[in-house]
Ligand code: ADP
């Protein structure tokens with residue numbers, strides 16, 4: 001029994017309030033057919049909605065089988081509608097995009113009935129209303145009467161105890177109306193049917209009871225139910241639990257929904273995917289550009305490592321002061337008008353800037369810093385790592401095809417500078433990108449430090465890998481060079497010939513290595529010196545022919561031979577002596593011919609000879625064990641080359657040493673010194689450094705006493721000159737002896753350190769240069785920062801100066817790259833925002849469009865949560881589709897896109913590629929954004945008042 005007890009309902013719209021129901025009381029039997037009559041606006045629909053739990057009463061109570069609904073929560077009402085009530089509406093309220101059977105299944109779907117049972121029960125319900133043959137049709141393929149029968153089947157499928165029908169025949173012709181009334185009469189046999197109608201005839205013909213409403217009040221009741229004592233038990237409250245609907249069900253519901261409107265779903269997804277396509281394309285292009293930039297960065301950083309030399313000058317400082325002086329010269333313009341003479345000091349200033357910027361680096365201390373794994377710098381060092389170079393000292397000799405002994409440092413031994421200059425020019429000419437090499441040449445020029453006895457310039461060490469034991473040939477080398485013949489060196493005796501990319505090698509280098517006859521070279525040089533036109537030998541060489549050549553390497557320490565007087569003498573420039581050294585030399589074998597690959601990004605090996613790190617290691621060890629080094633270490637006070645004392649404490653010691661020095665000279669040297677000394681004395685030019693060569697060049701007839709003295713001494717015999725020096729020495733006082741010491745002896749004394757360097761003694765802790773490789777500009781920047789931090793903490797003498805060539809060249813490039821990345825990120829963000837707004841709007845439209853459907857769902861017993869869940873499931877599916885569609889379309893667009901990029905850029909190096917994780921993230925992003933975009937509309941949908949929703953057309 002259903003008791004309606006003193007129900008009131010008021011609608012307020014603004015200031016106007018409408019009493020829709022006014023103290024309505026009505027008791028309904030469990031099984032009867034009640035017709036509610038009344039004029040339009042009398043509150044019939046309101047009463048029905050309140051009985052059905054679609055609308056809430058303001059006061060009173062509805063008591064269902066003794067259970068008061070006063071304390072019902074939303075979910076109790078939902079469950080009540082789902083299990084107890086079946087609704088039939090005037091306008092049928094079928095969901096247009098669902099098939100007949102799905103429409104009928106809806107109430108069961110909401111209550112979580114299994115799929116097969118749903119089918120079965122819906123089928124049965126449809127058969128009962130005579131529509132068993134039309135189950136797969138869509139509502140708009142049926143007639144009005146048929147649609148209303150579907151609606152009745154839907155109302156009955158859950159076997160409710162109450163069926164509420166609001167003007168079910170209002171839109172039907174009289175014949176069809178009769179059919180529907182018959183059906184409802186049938187239904188009312190075992191349950192309560194409450195039907196609102198405008199048609200009193202039909203009501204009187206079919207209904208068992210007629211209730212009339214007027215202005216929200218019951219004005220008549222044909223068969224009222226009076227409550228007996230037993231019926232009037234006090235109403236108690238019971239919770240009903242709630243209609244259950246799983247996420248899977250709402251997904252399936254939404255999926256079916258979407259399936260029934262494929263084109264619409266596709267278009268919605270496509271609209272949503274446009275944003276995703278935009279992002280995907282930008283992502284792919286920026287990814288491609290990033291890959292390209294990374295590659296270029298890595299290549300650049302391998303070509304231009306941060307290079308720190310033992311001797312360094314700060315190019316930045318010099319350039320800075322150059323700008324400064326340009327500035328100050330502007331300031332000086334003001335002086336143009338004034339009447340005075342100003343000295344122009346710019347030349348002096350720039351030289352001073354240059355010389356003051358030269359400094360020496362304590363690379364041992366810096367190496368300790370680099371070797372410490374905890375040092376800040378090590379986290380930024382790139383794949384190639386840190387490379388240490390050592391100033392190994394050796395000479396290489398070979399025999400040319402005619403059997404003449406040649407030196408790799410300049411073809412003919414003892415041939416002076418002739419060959420050296422040419423080969424130096426040749427090696428400058430070769431396409432070396434190594435700044436450090438250029439820098440070390442500049443250093444040599446600036447500091448005047450002799451590089452005379454350093455290793456042949458055409459010999460370059462092949463850079464090993466980060467772990468030199470595992471990778472004796474570094475990746476930078478193997479990546480950029482190809483072996484044309486033979487192989488890379490495998491031990492210290494093996495070398496390779498390095499060609500340039502056109503298979504060329506400087507002609508001078510070929511002479512230096514004895515691959516072409518030295519006599520031809522000398523002929524060519526003399527022709528050059530005589531101003532004749534030279535026809536160079538351009539005949540090519542076979543790989544095999546070149547590889548037959550053997551070379552002999554003599555370490556620096558072996559090039560000094562101990563004489564009878566116990567002093568060592570340099571014999572590296574004496575062909576006869578060298579021949580004797582060759583037996584115990586390191587015999588080098590050319591085992592391979594290599595050249596840079598066509599698009600090499602770094603070419604650290606100039607054309608010439610490449611040798612292994614193993615040879616360097618051998619030479620370092622060899623020098624350490626050599627006799628000359630041992631002898632010098634035993635007597636640290638005297639120069640093993642001259643026997644002179646490194647230090648002269650006072651004038652007496654200086655005088656002693658001057659005497660000893662002169663005494664140790666042979667006649668030739670004594671004569672040269674004697675004549676030089678005499679002319680120097682007579683010329684009163686004590687300050688000038690008398691150099692025999694320079695003096696000898698003076699013309700005999702030159703004016704002044706110096707010239708006369710020179711003329712005189714030139715005529716003197718050697719013997720006489722020597723004798724006169726001896727005589728002078730014998731009579732000289734201490735002051736004169738000290739002068740002789742200062743002028744002649746001190747320059748010969750040298751230093752312990754210089755000697756050790758000349759002998760090739762190298763400490764592994766003291767590299768001559770350090771190259772630090774980074775993989776990217778940022779890493780390089782961090783490395784520079786780390787060095788600055790090191791300098792901040794280091795002692796004054798340990799501070800490192802170097803020139804940041806890459807920084808000088810690339811700082812603008814970095815800025816451009818940052819700007820481009822920023823612009824791309826901005827684009828991506830805009831696309832994201834646009835795409836989320838678009839998805840939100842689409843979902844919102846969908847909500848508006850489906851307001852009626854929401855009302856129907858609620859009438860079927862769907863909770864607010866169910867409704868929002870259905871919408872979320874739908875937006876989620878659309879988001880997923882948008883994402884997949886976006887990624888798919890982007891991938892397709894990239895095919896022609898890349899072709900265009902390649903065409904425009906003229907290179908296939910930039911390749912727009914959508915990264916896999918990027919694609920996955922985009923799909924997830926699309927789902928999340930669509931969900932967020934749909935959240936507000938779906939909440940709005942859930943909050944919709946079902947009664948109002950159903951009134952919406
Ligand atoms: P009937 O179904 O008998 O035609 P209704 O129950 O639909 O009448 O309406 C009763 C009264 O309540 C009418 O005056 C109507 O304008 C008013 N009414 C119904 N629903 C609302 C609403 N959501 N807001 C304001 N007034 C309403």
Ligand code: MG
Nearest residue numbers: 044045046166
């Ligand atoms: Mg109505």
